[in-house]
Amino acid sequence: MREALVEVVDLVKTFGGLVATDEVSLTLHQGEIHAVIGPNGAGKTTLISQLSGRLKPSGGKILISGRDVTHLPVAARSRMGLARSFQITSLFFDFTALDNVAIAVQASRGHSFRFWQDVTTDEAIYGPARQFLSRLGLEARAQVPAGDLSYGEQRQLELAMALATKPRVLLLDEPMAGMGHDESAKIIALLREIKNDYAILLVEHDMKAVFALADRITVLVNGAVLASGPPESIRGNPEVRRAYLGETTPKEGGVR
């Protein structure tokens, strides 16, 4: 097995007396989609926020390519190749869709202490920006302000921006939430197509999508890892079935 791109070791996060992350360990490898599932309040988003640097862990370590990043701020981790999409859509709502992706492209091209160059006509930025936008099928909506896009389109734009930063690691917090069937099918196909180039952490409630995509699944309950392994073992795990999956397990979910 290739070396882990991201390694989480015994991560702990407490809010007052509440333990939101309870000694979680997991790894992300390039070319692999690692899904994290669990009931509401299991600590999935809290985990992603600690990985991205938004929240400071109370204990444990986070390593990217073997380097300890536990105490690095958000922007620094992002420059190491970490990209995140948000569960609650987070965009530059008064920018057009294209400008949203353009600023992401700009961010991936080193610092922006450039005061004199005219970015609005810069093909080095807008060329790739249009590419990423059309990859998510949004090219016709390029000039629409992000705030005026439909919810599904905004989720797609989120993903386009995450990709535009040229990351190595993608943290996807419910990328398909609120999407219609066709839209999520499109995202599933896209993720499958691109996954070789990235290490992907996927938090998702849509079990059909999870079992269709994931190479590995970690089940979180009350902040702790209940089980972790390939999809087949998770689906067969009686504890997981009892704690979480229950009757919601799609019968044909694992069919590829």
Place this chain on the structure above:
Amino acid sequence: MTFFLEQLLNGVQLGLLLFLLAAGLTLVFGIMDLVNLAHGSLYMVGAYLAASLTVMLKSFVLGVIAALAGTALLGIALEMLALRRLYPRDHLDHVLGTFGLILFFNEAVRLIWGAAGMTLAVPPYLNGLVEVLPGVAYPIYRLAIIIAGVLVALFLYVLVQHTRVGMLIRAGASNREMIGALGVNINRLYTIVFSVGAALAALAGIMAAPILTVQIGMGENILILAFVVIVIGGIGSVRGALVAALLIGLIDTMGRAYLPDLLRLIFTARAASVTGPALSSMMIYLVMAAFLIVRPEGLFPVPSARR
């Protein structure tokens, strides 16, 4: 020693005055999320009302009570007519709108009372000196300010900690959506809080009036001191406002009293007399800067108030 004790009392007195102003400001911000620059105008209006009503009613106590009630009513009117519509707007709109109100109130006061300024006469029984410690005489009026300030602080403590309105205030300061969910008439709560804040500002203005003078714009510089207080104390926290107000009151008073002398020890007399007054008036801002470096969220941060 006598001088030190005097300055100490003066510092406490300024601190309590600032607290009265800052308490209303911090509550209004904590609960309604409103940046109210016109708070200083209520301080000014309170002082003007007291100055004329004590004469009209021929009684200091009645005049003060009437002035407090008058300012509270003005606060209610202001809240219902104008400020209520500002709550949902962003902070920039708050600043612009209430800055406009300052201009309006300054000019309105000039129209009603004239540009000359007024004095608030202290009744005979509050005039003179009292011996607070053997050999230490202190003006009765200033002592009365301290006592009134302590009483109001206690009143606010009981109000905020032990009443239903106080419970709502605390809930509102840390989670604005929650009070709506509790099925409370939010508009009425807002109006009540605002009028209490207005009355507190007026009380501060009235108490300061005999020491300073009643004049147009009198509320503006002290308003900024009150801002410093709530920044240090933590926005939305009444307890923070009290601690920070006393701190600022003491530092400012002590700085002005002792800094020039201290500087004389280090610099030449001429250099000290140049830098002394300037530096002592800057002191509190330097303290604020220091707090910003160490605790940018204030002494007693109210979690959600920081955005």
Place this chain on the structure above:
Amino acid sequence: MTLNRRLIATALLLVGLGLIPIIAKSIGYLFLLTLFTRIVILAIAAVSLDLILGFGGMISFGHAVFLGIGGYAVGIAAHHGYYSALVQWPIGLAASALFGLITGALCLRTRGVYFIMITLAFSQLVYFLSVGIDSYGSDDGLTIYKRSTMGGLIDLGNKTTFYYVCYASLLLCLFLAWRIVRSPFGRVIQAARSNENRLQVLGIATDRYRLVAYVIASTMCGLAGILLANHTDFISPALIHWTRSGDLMIMVVLGGMGTLFGPVAGTIALLVLEEVLSTITEHWMIVLGPLLLLMALFKRGGLSALLGGRKA
């Protein structure tokens, strides 16, 4: 395109400003030149404020402090007998930049309403400093007996010449601002206004960019202060009073934040409105105050936003 229309409007406005001395002379109303010199200078300050307020979303309520620093640099230098613009102006600009750097670094540790109050407090600090120092006139201010000298090349004492120096400075600042706004740096500043967290997730450490923008705006406003001191031949703490910062803010919002047309148009509108109102009544502020309140309530979205604006 609205953008082109705005470009045309800005160009017309600037051409109009360029003709002011000629108009003033031809109608024999020289006060117009004095008024518009003031307008052009304050427009520079408003443009600088708009860079951080309109484009950057940083609500600075202490921007007039930089008018004061630029102004006092000229005044203090002149007081000590240094009249050359080569001495005065670099000092004024450097002092503004330095003060912007130090206070900006502190202020930008905070957000939202804290930022408003702290920028305000720092301007008060300088205000009290200027009140407290007797050597430089304290409350009474400092008269400047001789305007900045420019090696005999340009005579700032000539009203028309001085106007065009100010006008050229405004054009320069507008051009700089225009370049900055369209640059990668400007993009970051505007994106940080829109959604700072998202920008950090994209790998951009927003604080540094904001600080640099703050310093640029400070320096630009320092230039306005330098010109203003030369215009009035006098400086006093009133230059720094916080209501001045409020005035600058009004100019920007009145004209339209986040545009370059806005601060220029807003400055003209506010100062002309003041002049007109003050000829009608000496209590003109009783009209201006409620106008500001109405502006705050109605400027965006108008009546419909007002009706739909009630919370929960």
